[in-house]
Amino acid sequence: MPPFRATLQTRLVLETLLADPPAELYGLQIVDATGLPPGTIYPILARLESAEWVTSRWEDGEHAEGRPRRRYYRLTPDSVEPARALLAASAQRRQAHRRPAVPFPHPPLGGLTR
Template sequence: MTDPVRVTTAVSKVLAALLEDPEASRYGLDLMRASGHPSGTLYPILLRLQRAGWVETRWEEIDPAEAGRPARRYYRLTPDGLVAARAELAALRQQLDRAFVTKPGMA
């Protein structure tokens, strides 16, 4: 059984970053830049998304000595995660649209 995901503002920023190119695998620093979150916020979110089955991870296959850097861990939305992320962000967008619609007589 997968853990439920509570889509907070922080989570929605990570999902939006992953949805920029759903087929691409993204590494932590790239996602930190795209979401604006520091590592202490980003990695717990990615772990929750992974436990929920929304994100899959893999380690880069490189020789760290040859590359001159450690191997990166890459993250990508799963097919279920892609559907869920799109649905959650669409619902959030609808809520925000309703909240900011000017009601007649309130201009």
Template sequence: MRLTLQVQLTMRVLLGEPDGELYGLELVDATGLPPGTIYPIMARLEGAGWVTSRWEETGPEAMGRPRRRYYRLTADGVARAREALAASDARRRGRRGRRAVGGALPGDALPGGAS
């Protein structure tokens, strides 16, 4: 699965409630991402087996609103999300760590013509 920044953000929110359930608009509110981004992400995560979903049991007419679809990380999803986010964080730290004093990258010419 491709871990875009949006997918990573969504997984971080889900990991904040690893045993809980969140419905789509809660994820929209928590991530700041639009529904047109959240719902395809959730479909991909569910297809990969990282999350499960269920429809709210109460009928929409009883609630006066549309039924909610709740999402929950699977046990495998918790482990894989933590692993994927840790790897992503390590890569990001590695890119930052390659910068030497003054913002130079290894192999860049040093000030004063030395290299």
């Protein structure tokens, strides 16, 4: 069990970071990839960093004028496999709870009156 709640939003962040584990993504890239608002993403990233599943660093040196420095996030090498396992277990649980499709019962056509 991870040391944080694996909510749908947390799983979306992990999926995004797992797309290319060694890559560093800045917060707004994660916002764009997940479709979640920044007010949701940044607390999740902070929890993942506290749990030592994610590391971050501030952009160094020169950056484009008119924008703040970016903070880059990536999964730690030790968290890649646990993150994959967490997502796989979550997918298995969702699959196990799915009900098989049942056809919608239609009323007999001859029984309808106007």
